[in-house]
Amino acid sequence: MKLTSQEEYGFRCLLQIGRAGPGGSLTIPEISEAEGISVPYTAKLLRMLRRGGFVKSVRGKEGGYSLARPADQIVVGKVLETLGGRFFEPGFCESHAGQATVCTHSVDCSIRSLWRTVQVALDQVLAKTTLQDLLRTEVEMTGWVASVSPPKGTGSVRPPAV
Numbered sequence: 001m002k003l004t005s006q007e008e009y010g011f012r013c014l015l016q017i018g019r020a021g022p023g024g025s026l027t028i029p030e031i032s033e034a035e036g037i038s039v040p041y042t043a044k045l046l047r048m049l050r051r052g053g054f055v056k057s058v059r060g061k062e063g064g065y066s067l068a069r070p071a072d073q074i075v076v077g078k079v080l081e082t083l084g085g086r087f088f089e090p091g092f093c094e095s096h097a098g099q100a101t102v103c104t105h106s107v108d109c110s111i112r113s114l115w116r117t118v119q120v121a122l123d124q125v126l127a128k129t130t131l132q133d134l135l136r137t138e139v140e141m142t143g144w145v146a147s148v149s150p151p152k153g154t155g156s157v158r159p160p161a162v
Helices: 005-019 028-035 039-051 076-083 110-128 138-148
Strands: 055-058 064-067
Touching: 005 028, 005 039, 005 064, 005 076, 028 039, 028 064, 039 055, 039 076, 076 110
Parallel strands: none
Antiparallel strands: 055 064
């Protein structure tokens, strides 16, 4: 399981804008330079974030990009969906059936159960995490993550019985 560069750099761009504070704005070249990515790629990511309703743009001499709503109202899971999608979508098995029209494991698939469980766990954490949370330092964020993670040594994760 990997984050795409689009998701990673999209979040970085959003964090740069978030660090500008309420009412602050940054231009594409400023964000591009701060993150070490090209101006065209930065523009593409900001278009996606604008279409997703996370940033807004203002034209003109004093223009730039700013947050479309407060950082504590921007949910990480929704940003990820906008930048790249979810880890496991319900239609995954239909689009990855191999050479057959229907996957040979469509009736009984333990792997599908695992991916669903992983997606539920991801959804739970990402739905609780906002851009405001990510504006913390790494040390502060490590403490926050520990507070929302299951305690260590609690055994394996078991999905509820169906």
